[in-house]
Amino acid sequence: MDLSKAKTLLIVAFLGLNIFLGYKVWTNPKSLRQGHVLTNEQIEEARDLLQAYGFHLQTSIPKQIPQLALLHVARYTRPLSFWLNIFFPECEVQERSIGQERLYACEHGILMIFDNGRVTYKAKDSPTTIMESSKALAERYLREKNLWHHSLRFDQVITEGVKENFRFIQTYQGFPLFFCVTEVYLVDGSVTDVKIDRVVPLRFAQQEVTVISALTAIEKFVAEGAQHFTNKTIVDISLGYYSQDYNASRWEVAPVWRIAAADGKAFYVNAFSGETEGSNF
Template sequence: MEWGRAKSILIITFLLLNLLLGYQLWISNINLLNPFFGGNEMIQETRKLLEEKGIEIRGEIPTEKLNLNQITIDFDEKVQKDISFELISPVDVDEIISGEVNKTFLDEIEDFDQYQYDEVVSDENQQVFNQLYENLPLFDVQLKLYGSEGQLTHYDQQVAIVTPDITEEEQEVLSAPLVIHLLAEDYLKQGEVIEDIQLGYQGFESNPQALFPKWRIALGSGDIYYVHAFTGKVEVIQSI
């Protein structure tokens, strides 16, 4: 009996070791491919794959090369989450989209200039802005403006206090061409349309909350993919 138990433990240990080695090899292969797909000359390779699969991409594929690290955020307790406030004067949706809003509006919402408009998740009755950190959006820290019939009358605001992780060295993020290539090979369907590609931070629901650099790829169907910019792990939020 003891030998049988020991044998089972050894088998399980070897299986776990093989899984770990396989994961490390997968990550190593991604990191080796990253420089290959990082330069402008290799964007054509990605576009060729998209063309072969009938996948359309709107706009240009980002080519910046960045070194980033994970961050931690705490929501500012002074700002009550999910509490709606009424604007002194309604604001036209067109003004928000164009960025030509009046001074009264700018003064009314605290630190409005620290947020970036998010066209992907906005619609006629809800305009969404993401808080910025080092010029990158925090996809889950939002300022939302609500209303109807083209007029925005209320808002709610999240404010995050950001703490960078100084215990780990910064890592080079996976390039956008590589991320698009990986999605096109294994996830995207024939005829898909890529509407938007953006690098930002996104993480888990907790407090404090750890956020990791992630590429957000939004499709014309409404589906949104988040790709971990270090590991290449893919998460999908499907449209309803």
Template sequence: MDWNRAKTILIIAFAALNLFLAIQVYQTWEKTLELTDAHNITLRELEQLMEEGNIRLDTELPEVKPDEMILKATLKNVDDSWEAHDNYFKQTPENPIAVKDSKEIGTVLEEYVPDFDNYELDTFSSTSSRYVYQQQWDDLPLFDATLSVQLKEKQITSMHWVPFDITEESRSKEAIYSAQSALFALIERGDIPDGSVISDIRLGYHGKNYEAQTYDLLPSWRFTIAKGNAFYVNAFYGDVETVPSVKDKN
């Protein structure tokens, strides 16, 4: 074996890996920096930027700032009628359940899901063949705690459930981004294309499961573009996550 050649290849590979990681770190830092600069944006500055890009609000801009609360959650235990998977539960009725409309779907779910009155329909994630509901906490949606109902020919064929138990609440000393500051940064950075219509702005909790069935949930703004994507903006750190639209394409 040519050890000198092998050594050279390893050095090049490590150098390429370090360069890739450095680029990722820089891009994350750049995104956060841009949002940090937007902390003190005035409403007039936001309106002027929207006018320049012909961007329109089809919903009210929330004036309230998020609470500084951080939540920890675990996957809730449910009864044996639900089939357990890694991070969700599933139930498939023996016979599909006929439903006429969303009201009848809600009536059915009240029989299957404890505390279903604590869930609200998420129109962004829902389609004609899938209704998605989000668990609420302190009148705010837990964006990741969902109940998804699969439909076929106006019949419920299966249900996927990610129920959360909030196990810990704590407060952060981090500065909070208002809706107008977060929106200004998204537009200025080019995430929201010119000519877009913002159909919904919603405050809730969003996060990741870093350990099995354990979630860290932070206050986040969700900006929804009419007939387009949605953007989650972490209200503490300014991290941005883009969620593609799941609407029917037919």
């Protein structure tokens, strides 16, 4: 094949390729890629802002500003027998209703099942052994009781008097669901209380929206939430999902930035609107 013929073939081939590429560029949906990340200067600005309000950071400030979607969830419901088998196996149970909550008692303790799906257990027995309370102990208890789930992630431990509250947060595809917490209270290595709030995450909504940055969330926090924080050690600034309590079987949850202190207090900023979404002051 001579050079002229090869050139002709190449021209035809590239012409075809260019037409194809041009068509794809023209018709390609203009979806937005991730906006950007916070610069080092912005991270410093956020850090300075917190320090100006007397806060001490024990965590890093996330740089990423991703696109997220709403999360569809359903209420986690289990039959009564499920809970009785876990907490009161082979035990005679007495039942009472107080308002919207159902109360079950046996010699081991008291179990309450709330209308919104929350379950709390309070042990009657005093600790008989003296052991050091630990996250591993709390996790082992949950596993033994069949309450452990691979989506649970240790969040923090909060000391409340003699009790130590080990908090595990439910996650979905890596995102913490800050409103779904399993708490195990230990005194001298014995479980005294268990509180369970869970949902069934269904799916993310289709449309994604770029969230506000951690810097914007921190600005909101210092403007509206900081004065309520007595403990000035910030242990977490992260993206997740948070919802208030609704009398619903299915609902959607918005992404939030959580700013949490070492004593368990947390402030939630809606990651779409930048408005205060909730707190646990």
